[in-house]
Amino acid sequence: MRIYLIVLAMFVLGACSTESAYKLIEESNFKGDVNGEKVMLFTLKNKNGLATQITNYGGRVVNLWLPDREGKFEDVVLGYNTFDGYLNSNEIYFGALIGRYGNRIANGKFSLDGKEYTLATNNGKNHLHGGIKGFNDVVWQGKKVNDHKLELTYMSKDMEEGYPGNVTIKVVYELTDANELKIEYWAKTDAPTFVNLTHHSFFNLHGAGKGSINDHVLFIDANNYTPVDDGLIPTGEIASVTGTPMDFTQPTAIGKRVDSDFDQLKYGLGYDHNWVLNHSKEKVRLAARISEPASGRAMEVYTNEPGLQFYGGNFLNGKDVGKYGLSYEHRTAFCLETQHFPDSPNHPHFPTTRLNPEDEYYSICIYKFITK
Numbered sequence: 001m002r003i004y005l006i007v008l009a010m011f012v013l014g015a016c017s018t019e020s021a022y023k024l025i026e027e028s029n030f031k032g033d034v035n036g037e038k039v040m041l042f043t044l045k046n047k048n049g050l051a052t053q054i055t056n057y058g059g060r061v062v063n064l065w066l067p068d069r070e071g072k073f074e075d076v077v078l079g080y081n082t083f084d085g086y087l088n089s090n091e092i093y094f095g096a097l098i099g100r101y102g103n104r105i106a107n108g109k110f111s112l113d114g115k116e117y118t119l120a121t122n123n124g125k126n127h128l129h130g131g132i133k134g135f136n137d138v139v140w141q142g143k144k145v146n147d148h149k150l151e152l153t154y155m156s157k158d159m160e161e162g163y164p165g166n167v168t169i170k171v172v173y174e175l176t177d178a179n180e181l182k183i184e185y186w187a188k189t190d191a192p193t194f195v196n197l198t199h200h201s202f203f204n205l206h207g208a209g210k211g212s213i214n215d216h217v218l219f220i221d222a223n224n225y226t227p228v229d230d231g232l233i234p235t236g237e238i239a240s241v242t243g244t245p246m247d248f249t250q251p252t253a254i255g256k257r258v259d260s261d262f263d264q265l266k267y268g269l270g271y272d273h274n275w276v277l278n279h280s281k282e283k284v285r286l287a288a289r290i291s292e293p294a295s296g297r298a299m300e301v302y303t304n305e306p307g308l309q310f311y312g313g314n315f316l317n318g319k320d321v322g323k324y325g326l327s328y329e330h331r332t333a334f335c336l337e338t339q340h341f342p343d344s345p346n347h348p349h350f351p352t353t354r355l356n357p358e359d360e361y362y363s364i365c366i367y368k369f370i371t372k
Helices: 002-019 083-087 263-267
Strands: 032-034 037-039 041-045 051-055 060-067 073-075 096-098 109-112 115-118 141-146 149-156 167-175 180-189 198-200 217-220 224-226 272-276 285-291 297-303 307-311 335-339 361-371
Touching (some): 041 141, 041 167, 051 167, 198 335, 217 307, 285 307, 285 335
Antiparallel strands (some): 032 037, 041 051, 051 060, 060 073, 096 198, 141 149, 149 167, 167 180, 217 285, 272 307, 285 297, 297 361, 307 335
């Protein structure tokens, strides 16, 4: 009995110690509604003390607390402490689920079964991340399955933002005991359409708003990428990374070549490109690994998708002041978005994003966290 009480006390003290290592947001900060739909904040934890909070407004990861090698926790994703913060943000994609089509579609147009569709244009003449009101701006129906799993659902109606078909989507976030933030997507449609879902957390392994990500060391398992024009639309070419600043087949500091005299980097003001992931026999395989040497925090990305968008925070400009009163400056965050290729509907040789009524869309992204 005495041994049991000692073990129980150690467990409680450990849990209290972890809980005191970070401060979670009050769920009341996200009480609100959009067009009568209730906005909420959900808290997920795992047995190791990791925690994340997710709102059903845009399916956004609001915070994510990770320890460094000394056990000190930091919140490593950019965002806001309140629902109003997201409503008033200049950067509308912080932590969000993206759809119906992640990334860009040229001129906001595609053809499907001989019929041309016109989408909302919200990135110059192009369509970006689902349009003017993408999945990042809708209220999802949320159900907390248990302490570490959240289920979100949404019905995207026929011709929403210009896309055909009524599409039902389910997304499950799970904070596993293996220190993974696992995101799974399912979708069904009642008419042929295009679907390309992804997740848009802005990470900084120093801690959100705590310095440049140019010292982060990145590996991407990709020998090729899809070059873009000056509007960041793929040219259709699949090009080798060899001998270019796009080569992350060996771990390389992000800032080492980001300002190279290279047209692709000039078009994106830095890295904002799709990498063509190397083939693997594994359905879900390692796509990328990124580490921050000072803290020892590292993240691996696993997916079943053919592409990975790496974005280096080039359009952050300090105008957004987020959690803890910290401003989000130029290149103080990175995104690693698992996906099919941008503008695939207009490039038949790219992996197809077509979804038919007899099929079910399934995609998975796993962010696995490690300390070194």
